[in-house]
Amino acid sequence: MLLITCPHCGPRPELEFTHGGEAHIARPENPAAMNAEDWTEYLYMRANPKGLHAERWRHLHGCARFFNALRDTTTDQFVATYATGQPRPDLKGAGQ
Amino acid sequence: MVDLVTHASPMARHVLRGRPAALEAAQGALGFALPRQACRAASKGDVHALWLGPDEWLILSGVSDGLAERLEDAMGAHPHALVEVSDRQIGLVISGAEAEAVLSVGCPLDLGLDAFPVGMCTRTVLAKAEIGLWRTGPNTFHLEVWRSFEAYVRQFLAAAAVVPA
Numbered sequence: 615m616l617l618i619t620c621p622h623c624g625p626r627p628e629l630e631f632t633h634g635g636e637a638h639i640a641r642p643e644n645p646a647a648m649n650a651e652d653w654t655e656y657l658y659m660r661a662n663p664k665g666l667h668a669e670r671w672r673h674l675h676g677c678a679r680f681f682n683a684l685r686d687t688t689t690d691q692f693v694a695t696y697a698t699g700q701p702r703p704d705l706k707g708a709g710q
Numbered sequence: 711m712v713d714l715v716t717h718a719s720p721m722a723r724h725v726l727r728g729r730p731a732a733l734e735a736a737q738g739a740l741g742f743a744l745p746r747q748a749c750r751a752a753s754k755g756d757v758h759a760l761w762l763g764p765d766e767w768l769i770l771s772g773v774s775d776g777l778a779e780r781l782e783d784a785m786g787a788h789p790h791a792l793v794e795v796s797d798r799q800i801g802l803v804i805s806g807a808e809a810e811a812v813l814s815v816g817c818p819l820d821l822g823l824d825a826f827p828v829g830m831c832t833r834t835v836l837a838k839a840e841i842g843l844w845r846t847g848p849n850t851f852h853l854e855v856w857r858s859f860e861a862y863v864r865q866f867l868a869a870a871a872v873v874p875a
Contacts, residue, residue, distance in 0.1 A: 615818065622764055623748050627818035629835055675835045677748070677763035 616690065620673045621681045621697045634670030636660050637682040638702060664688055668702045671695075714812070714871055715864055718801030718852060724769045724778055725762070728790035733765075739777070739784035740769075749832045751844055760831040760844055768842065768854070770801075799842070800860050804867065805850040813843070813851060815870035823848060837866050 616628040642648055642656055661667070667687050672680045684694040684705060694703050726736060726744075737743055742754040744767055751760045757777060758770040771777045773796075781792055804813065810821045816837035820826060831844035839862055842854030855863045 623832065626834075629818055675840050676833050678766070678833070679763055 616692065618671065618683070618692055619695045620676060620679075621695055622677045622679055623673060626673065626676055630673060630675040632672045632674045634672050634680060637668040637670045666693060666705065670698075714804060714806070715867055716803050716805075718803050720773050721756075721770050721796070721801065722773050722775065722778065723794070723796045723799060723854075724771075724781070725793045725795055726759075726767045726769055726781070726790070727765050728785065728788065729765070732785045732788035732790035735784045735786065735788055736781055736790070739780040749830050751829055751831045760842070762833060762842075768795075798856060799854045800857050802853040802855055802860070802863065803846075803850065804853065805847070807849055808871070809849050809851055812867055812870045816866055817841075817843065819843075821845075836863060839863055839866075 617625045618628055618631050619625045620631075639656070642652075645653065648656075664687060666684050669683050669685055670680055671683050672678070680698050682696050682698060682700070682702070683692055684696075684703060685692050693705055696703060726733075728736065733744055740754070740757060740759065742752055742757075742759070744759050745752040745761045747761070748764075749761055751758055753759070756772050757775075760768040760770070762768050769777070769781075778792060778794065785792070813836070814821050817834055819832070819834055826845055828845050828847060831842065833840060834843050835841065836843075836853075839855065839859040841859075841863065844852040844854070846852050853863070
């Protein structure tokens with residue numbers, strides 16, 4: 615089992631968390647003005663990188679708050695976790 | 711052997727959420743400071759405030775002691791949420807020298823006194839149920855269990871406490 619560091623509660627077992635998809639995807643200001651292709655891009659298209667991936671996680675069985683995490687998709691290592699609203703840490707190459 | 715599970719005395723339960731101005735006012739009515747450190751509880755008399763999240767606390771108090779009304783009056787116009795959950799949860803008390811070991815059968819947290827000291831509280835999981843876990847003494851834990859999970863939690867703990875022959 616992984617230990618995931620919640621920004622509020624500290625290191626906690628993976629069982630307490632749920633995954634929330636890719637982070638830093640802003641909902642468009644005015645969806646009604648968008649064409650179908652742009653809306654599809656927002657709704658469905660994801661980076662799916664091999665390597666560091668910024669993701670939303672929720673400490674469901676804990677403080678119940680969403681936060682963001684940088685996880686390496688090749689090693690499953692959590693490189694950093696940070697509160698929602700903060701920018702993605704610049705950690706190119708970390709966790710490799 | 712653990713004097714396993716007993717019911718906690720009846721109490722009123724409220725979940726409090728709010729911004730700093732509302733919390734300041736609430737503390738006036740509570741008579742003590744809400745714990746701001748993550749996963750810590752604070753108490754005065756039979757009123758307890760358990761940290762659940764950065765802006766969320768579980769307030770335990772005596773039944774019909776009027777605390778909720780006093781909190782509402784104190785917070786007044788400040789935006790806040792004070793939701794009664796008295797009947798949603800059941801308080802269970804586990805005490806005995808082996809309480810920590812029995813809980814550890816189903817709870818993935820490190821429950822050693824260094825990692826989970828007296829006064830620490832958190833939501834977590836016990837086997838397949840979510841629980842609120844609060845250490846009230848070195849060998850005593852208070853569990854807040856959603857009432858439909860009570861039978862499951864009690865039976866799980868009873869099974870966990872059986873020492874193989």
